[in-house]
Amino acid sequence: MTHAQPTAHTTHGAHAQETGNNWRKYFSFSTDHKVIGIQYLVTSFVFYLIGGALAELVRTELATPQSDFVSREIYNQLFTMHATVMIFLWIIPSLTGGFGNYLVPLMIGAKDMAFPRLNAIAFWLIPPTGILLLLSFFVGTANSGWTSYPPLSLVSNQAGEAIWILGVILLGTSSIMAALNFMTTILKMRIPSMPFQKMPLFCWAMIATSALQLIATPVLTGAMILLGFDLLVGTAFFNPTGGGDPVVYQHMFWFYSHPAVYIMILPAFGMISEILPTHARKPIFGYLTIAYSSLAISFLGLVVWAHHMFTSGTPDWLRMFFMIATMAIAVPTGIKVFGWLATIWGGKLRLCSAMLFAMGFISMFVIGGLSGVMVAAVPFDIHVHDTYFIVAHLHYVLFGGSVFGIYASLYHWFPKMTGRMLNEFWGKVHFVLTFVGMNMTFLPMHVLGLQGMNRRIAEYDPQFATINLICTIGSYILAVSTIPFLINAIWSWVKGPQAGANPWQSLTLEWMTSSPPPVENFDLDPVLVSGPYDYGHVNAQTYNTSFVIEPASAQTAEAEEAATASS
Amino acid sequence: MQGSTVTQSQAELNFSATHSHQIDHHSEHPDHRLFGFVLFLISESMLFVGLFVAYLTYRAVAPVWPPAGTPEVELLLPSINTVILLSSSFVIHQADGAIKKNDVKGMQLWFLATIAMGATFLAGQVYEYAHLEFGLAEGNLFGSTFYVLTGFHGLHVFVGLLLMSLVLWRSRRRGHYSDQKHFGVEATEIYWHFVDVIWIFLFSMLYLLH
Incomplete structure (x- = not known):
């Protein structure tokens, strides 16, 4: 029996070699999933900063009731692009493309993704499309909101709208390519000793996410094609003056865009399920229920879209169905939340930055989830539709949920990706600023919405001025909060302390190879000797010796032995 | 693995x-390519599902369908076209049988026959477009959906022809395809069946039940 232990020395050597010669690979058409993952993460973070800058312009305009900072037309373009950039160029690419690419093959012990070249193509569609979308500001960019409802989208900036449609189709194509790659990789390329029920929960979440991307995205493409015909050729699919039906667009659009909400949160759920047990030093509570609840959310997510259209003349019986289906999603989501709480309950918590963001994720996401159940109720929704209550709700889910999840994961896996530790003090400063800024920006918006302030309008009634000013100050705190993170990340990448293979004493496979991992991931093929969350069930040695090479029969025996020991 | x-x-x-x-x-x-390709086709079929449902919704909501003043759609030519396209599915299946017996020549012949049938279908569709009495953007919802749906399907037929030509081009090299190694042949065949199934739905909706 041979134990393979990556010593500190070899880890350092490999790292020096990587940074010394190979930084150019990040600008190349690399087919290494780790390079592509980092390309996704860095690119999408740049778009996050751009989308954030657009948000700051929006908030600056809203600091006062008059439209005095930018014109109303520009304001419409700003919030349209803010949402488009944040959804299509930041959250979806970083969660699925970034972390999915980096982690999935490592977690299942594979050498790479199933289709490496397709993977690279999927990434390289994103930067040019993003630049194209941003350049459309020069011709007057799309200004009918990220939902781009006709007939409004048909009578506003035509060139900008056409570029927007093209951009959404291209980004959707990239997303489909990535999804079919993940699906194939997870279903077909796990190491032989990893059955489904020993797969890390992030991989379960990626199966659920990929299924949504594969099924829902093409319908959005269909909607975009018809909208494009209406815009450029003069057909009347969605134009009521020509006999078309704008509500058909809304159905097609939300058939994708509601599942998109789960595409933006399921991978974060998965990563939180990795981070919490590691830093609480306890097994995850209810592994199978958390795994299957991802699939349940994925399925239910496909049949709730019309809850965005309660005020679009949807008939009562249909409203009833969509209300109940939407509320049903709270069940699998609640299962996850209670599973996480039970996981950290009585744990030996390590309150590092990753864990703080993960716990911040739970608390913020629960607020967004609860207001989600509120707006699922038809009578309530009719009152708050298109008000700031919705803006508050969606930002608690997408910022408090997705972005907190991304930050938690960045702190957790940065050592693996770069071989260096992030600075904990500045990490905590970052967390406090983000947490305070986020709540100061978005919590008061609930009040604004209930008082009747409409979204997507540059001017508002002076009675809302004070609360809006508070939101704007909060958003500036959020802007400042990225500075300690950026400095921390760049400085640590270059000069941070060496991380070693497994700084968090974690049990999943990505920690069983050097940091950063070599090309094709594992010098020796890994074999599972414990479940992914068997904290407390395994002896301390396992954290450093979890990949073992020996003849097949002995391996299987040991895997079985470990399985019985843990159960 | x-x-x-x-x-x-x-x-x-x-x-x-x-x-x-x-x-x-x-x-x-x-080799996971076939698995991935089938996933892609499932995804691609959702594009058509979206467009079909849009069409069916227009049809269900409109008081009269097709809208008043829509000229009759000629049935004879599209029916012949349908027979040609559907039979080509059986023809391309022979190519699969040939390559599994390591008969590259036979595979090439059957592919050529399928290309000829697919091209005939496309030519028939172009002829039909040229002689229809309604256009794409003339304020007639039936006309617009007709052109977009059949046009999208036609685009897929065209891509199928390109795929088959690519397989033929690659099969010049001895040993590129064999009884053991013929992903390109198999994928093209599955794709061609997919295009056929889409057409069955389209033909029923736009010609038979309109």
Whole structure:
């Protein structure tokens, strides 16, 4: 029996070699999933900063009731692009493309993704499309909101709208390519000793996410094609003056865009399920229920879209169905939340930055989830539709949920990706600023919405001025909060302390190879000797010796032995 | 990965990682392309499902369908076209049978026959477009959906012809396709069946039940 232990020395050597010669690979058409993952993460973070800058312009305009900072037309373009950039160029690419690419093959012990070249193509569609979308500001960019409802989208900036449609189709194509790659990789390329029920929960979440991307995205493409015909050729699919039906667009659009909400949160759920047990030093509570609840959310997510259209003349019986289906999603989501709480309950918590963001994720996401159940109720929704209550709700889910999840994961896996530790003090400063800024920006918006302030309008009634000013100050705190993170990340990448293979004493496979991992991931093929969350069930040695090479029969025996020991 | 990694000897495992990628890419890495391709087709079918549902919604909501003043759609030519396209599915299946018997010549012949049938279908569709009494954007919802749906299907037929030509081009090289190795032939066949199934739905909706 041979134990393979990556010593500190070899880890350092490999790292020096990587940074010394190979930084150019990040600008190349690399087919290494780790390079592509980092390309996704860095690119999408740049778009996050751009989308954030657009948000700051929006908030600056809203600091006062008059439209005095930018014109109303520009304001419409700003919030349209803010949402488009944040959804299509930041959250979806970083969660699925970034972390999915980096982690999935490592977690299942594979050498790479199933289709490496397709993977690279999927990434390289994103930067040019993003630049194209941003350049459309020069011709007057799309200004009918990220939902781009006709007939409004048909009578506003035509060139900008056409570029927007093209951009959404291209980004959707990239997303489909990535999804079919993940699906194939997870279903077909796990190491032989990893059955489904020993797969890390992030991989379960990626199966659920990929299924949504594969099924829902093409319908959005269909909607975009018809909208494009209406815009450029003069057909009347969605134009009521020509006999078309704008509500058909809304159905097609939300058939994708509601599942998109789960595409933006399921991978974060998965990563939180990795981070919490590691830093609480306890097994995850209810592994199978958390795994299957991802699939349940994925399925239910496909049949709730019309809850965005309660005020679009949807008939009562249909409203009833969509209300109940939407509320049903709270069940699998609640299962996850209670599973996480039970996981950290009585744990030996390590309150590092990753864990703080993960716990911040739970608390913020629960607020967004609860207001989600509120707006699922038809009578309530009719009152708050298109008000700031919705803006508050969606930002608690997408910022408090997705972005907190991304930050938690960045702190957790940065050592693996770069071989260096992030600075904990500045990490905590970052967390406090983000947490305070986020709540100061978005919590008061609930009040604004209930008082009747409409979204997507540059001017508002002076009675809302004070609360809006508070939101704007909060958003500036959020802007400042990225500075300690950026400095921390760049400085640590270059000069941070060496991380070693497994700084968090974690049990999943990505920690069983050097940091950063070599090309094709594992010098020796890994074999599972414990479940992914068997904290407390395994002896301390396992954290450093979890990949073992020996003849097949002995391996299987040991895997079985470990399985019985843990159960 | 399935099963192969466990039995490898240690010497193979210590093999330099960068080189092994190039050398045993095909021998060690099981082929998942067909699985991935089927996933892609499932995804692609949702594009048509979206467009079909849009059409059916227009149809269900409109008081009269097709809208008043829509000229009759000629049935004879599209029916012949349908027969040609559907039979081509059986023809391309012969190509699959041929390559599984390592008969590259036979595969090429059957592919050529399928290309001819697909091209006839497309030519028929172009002829039909040229002689229809309604256009794409003349304020008639039936006309617009008709052109977009059949046009999208036609685009897929065209891509199918390109795929078959690509397979033929590659099959010039001796041994490129064999009874063991013929992903390109198999994928093209599945794609062609997919295009056919879409057409059955389209033909029923736009011609028979309109």
